[in-house]
Amino acid sequence: MNTDTVRLPEVIVREVGLRDGLQGLPVLPTQSKLAWLGLEAEAGVSAFEVTSFVPAHILPQFADAPDMIAQGHAVTHAELSALVLNAKGAQRALDAGVRSLVFVLSASETHSARNARTTPEAAVQVVQDLVAQVAGHPSRPRITGAIATAFGCTYEGRIPVERVQKLAEGLAQAGVDDISLGDTVGFAGPGHVRRLYGALRRQLGDGVVLGAHFHDTRGMGMANALAALDAGVTRFDASLGGLGGCPFAPGATGNIAMEDLCFLLDELGVHTGVDLEKLLHARHELARLLPDQTLHGALSRAGLPRTLAPAST
């Protein structure tokens, strides 16, 4: 047995393309999704957001949500999470055997109203109810409180740090396992990242794991990841090939590319468990599964650097 397989990652890299990336695309067959999952898990990625429990008539892409959970667990031991927006979705997810639940709310009131027809405060209350509901279950899932538009919002501009802190306080009181901040429309820069995560770390102490979901809309994705890592973030969302455009900025790239993120972390000596060559292979196969999509990311274009010692010529 390779000892590397039992060394725990210092940072969890979390593939969100199966949910976030596919959300706006034509339905991909379940078997193709599972093939993607299997290849990327084989490369060492240790967490995946595999689906969303929303009504199938709204997002047909996720009509196979229960299958993705059940069959996904047969494919890999990696953490497989599902996104939910409300209590009803959470119950469906629990019924399907989800072991990791991401409840997403939005720091922007306008985005919250349009995306989930609720207020940020009401959404926090739902999370509190949800955590209380599952607290006694033997199979209590991991619960992530994800705060979308935590840095800014197309409707409202920059979101004040204090507003995010207030929502995070509510999520922490609810007892979530981790809190993830989403730069949903690509507003974040490393200065803002340091201030916001620094404030949360001081506020929450070490009891809550912090996660980051960055987009590369304005080229700041890797710098933001570096800043967040320095600020104590240990869970990073990304998607293979940067799949997942931002609906508010046509043509802009969306999620940071998983392979670029892993290259960054690898260069910094941060253990993620990922094998970069296998990850690039998975990306190559993903391009075959999604022939009509433009994938992003720099590492796959340039290839891994030659890191050999000076050649004897």
Place this chain on the structure above:
Amino acid sequence: MNTDTVRLPEVIVREVGLRDGLQGLPVLPTQSKLAWLGLEAEAGVSAFEVTSFVPAHILPQFADAPDMIAQGHAVTHAELSALVLNAKGAQRALDAGVRSLVFVLSASETHSARNARTTPEAAVQVVQDLVAQVAGHPSRPRITGAIATAFGCTYEGRIPVERVQKLAEGLAQAGVDDISLGDTVGFAGPGHVRRLYGALRRQLGDGVVLGAHFHDTRGMGMANALAALDAGVTRFDASLGGLGGCPFAPGATGNIAMEDLCFLLDELGVHTGVDLEKLLHARHELARLLPDQTLHGALSRAGLPRTLAPAST
């Protein structure tokens, strides 16, 4: 008078596209180069590498090197530098009235031999002679010692920190004003950046200004800039639209995009003197001057973020 125009930049952003970007392209008329220079200087960029003093039969693009210096100084008060590879080029540059000279050598012996037919140590000696030669002149130019392939080289792989330190020591002893490290083929990551600049800072103290020339070959450009800024680098090369491919990695992007770099620095609250909207305008005009070139960079694609306070709806 706008007080901003007299506030000194905390960080010098230095446009290298007129030299580095144009080097591999068909000859651009001098007037077009000057138009680019004027627009970008108007946007607040305070330093430019405008040409290279190499024999015109080798690089016809720079046959107008003396004109770029003389006419460039009529266009802007910004720092205009010329790149030279040897003593002969340096003399031609001085004769043309250059006020800022960039002498480039390579940390890689193989790259040094192929690019400049010399050894790194011999090149340091030339810089020492050069600085001694101009020391007494009333119009002594600013002299930058630029170390190419400071992080890695396609021929030799990673370049040891100690080798760069030794060359930097020689340049500092020669009395250069600043030392710039070039990630010529896109090998650098923020960990390496921190180690190398940290070592140089400890070694050289505050007497030598440190500069960085990063490429975005593997998507690490902005993260590297952030790491270098933290390590005390105060001069950053970049090119508008990321112009300038890396000859060793076809299809890969070359220089980091000036507009993305300035967006990063602006977000961090670092004063550069650059007006981002004017800079994006200059980029738009550059695209018209170079209709056959693919420009890079994320900011121009997504646009500046809406940073207004929450709207009263």
